[in-house]
Amino acid sequence: MKKLYVLVVLALMSVNAMALPDYGLWCNGKALLENGTTLEGEISYDLKFEVVRIKINGITNAYSAESMAYFELYDPIKQIHRKYVSVESPIYPNYHRKAFFEVISHGELAMLRRSEYVRRPRVTEDMRAPHIYLNTVCKHIYYVHEEETGLIPIEDFKEEILPRMDRYQEEVTEYIDRCHLRLKKVHEQLRVVNLYNMLYANESKLVADGPQRSKEVSYNFR
Secondary structure, three states: OOHHHHHHHHHHHHHHOOOOOOOOEEEEEEEEOOOOOOEEEEEEOOOOOOOEEEEEEOOOEEEEOEEEEEEEEEEEEOOOEEEEEEEEEEEEEEEEEEEEEEEEEOOOOEEEEEEEEEEEEEEOOOOOOOOEEEEEEEEEEEEEEEEEEEEOOOOOHHHHHHHHHHHHHHHHHHHHHHOOOOOOOOHHHHHHHHHHHHHHHHHHHHHHOOOOOOOOOOOOOO
16 A cells, blocks of 8 residues: 555656657757746647747656747757747637747837747649648748737738838838849748838937937737
8 A cells, every 4th residue: 555655656757748649859948937937947838729838857848839928949950049929810700719929020110920830731743542641730820919909810911000000100121122122932921020110229229318228129019
């Protein structure tokens, strides 16, 4: 009976580490919880289940977007730093829940990316016995975020996003024309968003008394 009690205690002590299967890429990083607690350790982001796992001193705990404000990590494969924020996202009409978005551009007009796994059909090339398979691919959806408006999906950049840059319309228009940007691809849209954020940050520095750091995207997304 005593041995059984010991085994039960040991099982309960390790439940945090065994709650989720140990798979995925682990990266060094840190996270800020909604209650203000900062955590640093190894981080693994499970995109399929939208769960962030943090391993500290051999103990692994899992967090959802509801309990975490943001997390950041170093991606050793792409060799870049990544930052994800928890944002209120519309799922259905009149229903919102928090989800993780990757920050692509910091600034007054933040550019965010939402990733999810989708299944796409693929037909084999063997015409004698054609089969349709479902490939799992990662799909990215891009947004801009304003403090007043919230999330705005990027569907027609020229019609929906450019008008929000009217504060620097002359500079933005000149840059688009000079660089011959069609604004159909994400990397071109990102260049324009970065320009707008740079112009806004530079003006803020001139107006402010004394040196001021460039404004970054707020993590208090609601």
